[in-house]
Amino acid sequence: MLKQKRYENNLGTKGISIEAQDKLLNSKVLIMGAGGLGSGVLMNLCALGVGQIKIIDEGIVSETDFNRQIIHKMKNIGRARVISAKDWINEFNPDVKVELDKIRIDELNYFNVIQGYDIIVDCFDTYEAKFMLNEIALRHKKILIHGKVSGFNGQVTTIVPDKTGCLSCVIQKPAAFKPEQKTELSPIVSTIAGMQSAEVLKVITGIGTPLLNRMVMYDGFKGEFRHIAFSKNPACRDCSKSGEF
Numbered sequence: 001m002l003k004q005k006r007y008e009n010n011l012g013t014k015g016i017s018i019e020a021q022d023k024l025l026n027s028k029v030l031i032m033g034a035g036g037l038g039s040g041v042l043m044n045l046c047a048l049g050v051g052q053i054k055i056i057d058e059g060i061v062s063e064t065d066f067n068r069q070i071i072h073k074m075k076n077i078g079r080a081r082v083i084s085a086k087d088w089i090n091e092f093n094p095d096v097k098v099e100l101d102k103i104r105i106d107e108l109n110y111f112n113v114i115q116g117y118d119i120i121v122d123c124f125d126t127y128e129a130k131f132m133l134n135e136i137a138l139r140h141k142k143i144l145i146h147g148k149v150s151g152f153n154g155q156v157t158t159i160v161p162d163k164t165g166c167l168s169c170v171i172q173k174p175a176a177f178k179p180e181q182k183t184e185l186s187p188i189v190s191t192i193a194g195m196q197s198a199e200v201l202k203v204i205t206g207i208g209t210p211l212l213n214r215m216v217m218y219d220g221f222k223g224e225f226r227h228i229a230f231s232k233n234p235a236c237r238d239c240s241k242s243g244e245f
């Protein structure tokens with residue numbers, strides 16, 4: 001018997017049993033970024049019943065965020081996004097344990113941030129941050145749920161160290177990162193965040209078919225989805241060395 005009525009309607013969906021729900025309730029997920037994708041992923045994971053969430057974000061809530069960052073409220077303008085995110089979670093599902101870190105992670109400070117978490121959801125907005133996270137996740141054998149949005153387009157894949165190709169196997173890492181224009185539309189962000197959340201659900205419960213060695217590409221302008229198949233590149237400068245750490 002489920003203790004919480006709020007998860008009753010999760011059950012019976014394509015093999016989501018009480019045991020699967022218990023796995024969710026006992027799971028811990030690290031969300032990198034509390035912006036657009038982070039908003040959508042947080043909402044979904046709290047609705048599914050993920051037991052513990054850690055949110056990493058360095059930003060503060062500003063009015064220009066509201067076209068896509070839908071957990072944040074106007075009363076929180078000027079406050080840390082991680083605090084605003086926690087407010088939303090506490091109101092929606094106070095059973096979810098929340099950890100926060102208002103920090104810009106880099107190669108020097110990330111270690112304590114990722115401790116205790118085996119699943120990382122990449123809700124950062126720039127490729128520079130995403131490729132850094134890819135390396136960190138590989139180095140410490142964390143499962144990385146990648147998502148990216150640009151305008152009407154988005155993409156999702158699930159990277160499992162030593163099992164699948166990594167971000168660098170499917171997207172060529174540039175020699176130097178250029179500033180990226182932030183054009184993110186809420187419906188596209190919500191779609192990609194929803195797909196990332198479905199990946200988290202499948203990885204935790206072991207049901208369904210995660211996007212392993214497949215990247216879904218969503219073109220919201222045309223209303224089309226397509227898949228890119230890829231595999232671990234033996235010469236990849238990121239994942240080919242992951243076993244050496």
Ligand SMILES: [Zn+2]
Binds near residue numbers: 232233236239240
């Ligand atoms: Zn790779």
